[in-house]
Amino acid sequence: MPEPKVPFGKKFRQKYFTKLDLNVVNVNHGSFGLTPDPILDSYIKNIEKQCLFPEKVIRYDNRGDYIEALKLVADKDLLNCDYHNLALLENATLAVNTVLRSYPFAKGDKFVISSTTYRACANTVKFLENRIGIEAIVIELNFPLTNKEILEKFKREFEKSSPKLCLFDTVSSLPSVRFPFELITKLCKEYGVLSLIDGAHGIGLIKLSLEDLKPDFFVTNLHKWLFVERGCAVLYVDPKHQRKVHSIPISFAYLDDDTPLETEELNKMRFIDTFEYTGTTNKANIPTIREAIQFRKDICGGESVIQKYCEDLSHQVV
Numbered sequence: 001m002p003e004p005k006v007p008f009g010k011k012f013r014q015k016y017f018t019k020l021d022l023n024v025v026n027v028n029h030g031s032f033g034l035t036p037d038p039i040l041d042s043y044i045k046n047i048e049k050q051c052l053f054p055e056k057v058i059r060y061d062n063r064g065d066y067i068e069a070l071k072l073v074a075d076k077d078l079l080n081c082d083y084h085n086l087a088l089l090e091n092a093t094l095a096v097n098t099v100l101r102s103y104p105f106a107k108g109d110k111f112v113i114s115s116t117t118y119r120a121c122a123n124t125v126k127f128l129e130n131r132i133g134i135e136a137i138v139i140e141l142n143f144p145l146t147n148k149e150i151l152e153k154f155k156r157e158f159e160k161s162s163p164k165l166c167l168f169d170t171v172s173s174l175p176s177v178r179f180p181f182e183l184i185t186k187l188c189k190e191y192g193v194l195s196l197i198d199g200a201h202g203i204g205l206i207k208l209s210l211e212d213l214k215p216d217f218f219v220t221n222l223h224k225w226l227f228v229e230r231g232c233a234v235l236y237v238d239p240k241h242q243r244k245v246h247s248i249p250i251s252f253a254y255l256d257d258d259t260p261l262e263t264e265e266l267n268k269m270r271f272i273d274t275f276e277y278t279g280t281t282n283k284a285n286i287p288t289i290r291e292a293i294q295f296r297k298d299i300c301g302g303e304s305v306i307q308k309y310c311e312d313l314s315h316q317v318v
Helices: 010-016 037-052 054-073 092-102 119-132 147-161 181-191 239-244 264-268 270-276 288-298 303-317
Strands: 086-089 110-114 135-139 165-169 194-198 217-221 233-237
Touching (some): 037 054, 037 288, 054 086, 054 270, 054 288, 086 092, 086 270, 092 119, 110 119, 119 135, 135 147, 147 181, 165 181, 233 239, 239 270, 264 270
Parallel strands (some): 110 135, 110 165, 165 194
Antiparallel strands (some): 086 233, 217 233
């Protein structure tokens, strides 16, 4: 297995995270992430480039950077999916809201979440309860639990309630537990339940393959574990649902669910076009996705090396 150019730990921090206060031990990396110096330097250069000619960068250059970034994160070593099914947003919470607040849910639809669901996402479900009358069902998870025990709790609720949607994590934040999301996604398919996976702690931390997983909806942050500057996230939507999912805010590329497009290529790019430009925002972090991925390959030794290091650390803590 390849080795990082600089050993992970203190030496790695001293070389690549010089902006971090020497008196700070950044234990809670998962909340906001931390950007290595080379990627941060590239981000600052992108801001300066935009200042030189804002019209050119925003109106013309950003689209190419956006599409290239989608192709990069769709790679087999990261999300392993068709990039046409992806959109870049500011964070996973916005991505979850994008699905829940644009998909045509109806009064009486039942949503299954758990007691460990991220509060911002649970609040979005609560909003839909108050606004349109969906019904939230909360599964209590009191850890430690085995994957089999977790799966059985969801299975019993599916059989009892026949829910419309299930929202669950890849890795929950409180407590920090790797969820059996692969098994729950499969269970959703068996019971005809829409799967919305909150993978905020996902890309860059654990092995993922959306081609194999085939969820209905999946979100993940790039700024937590992939080393991209805040805030940057990916939303995946299965092609069969894409016409029902719209950007927040609704903007220039809006099309009604049933609006036809003239060519196959336009239809193929429909989801990308919906999200690529929704208004004036700072997108200087998007071109750094390439640098972040390259840094992980060249300096860190690749995804498998990083994942093994993180897994070994977790075993030491336990």
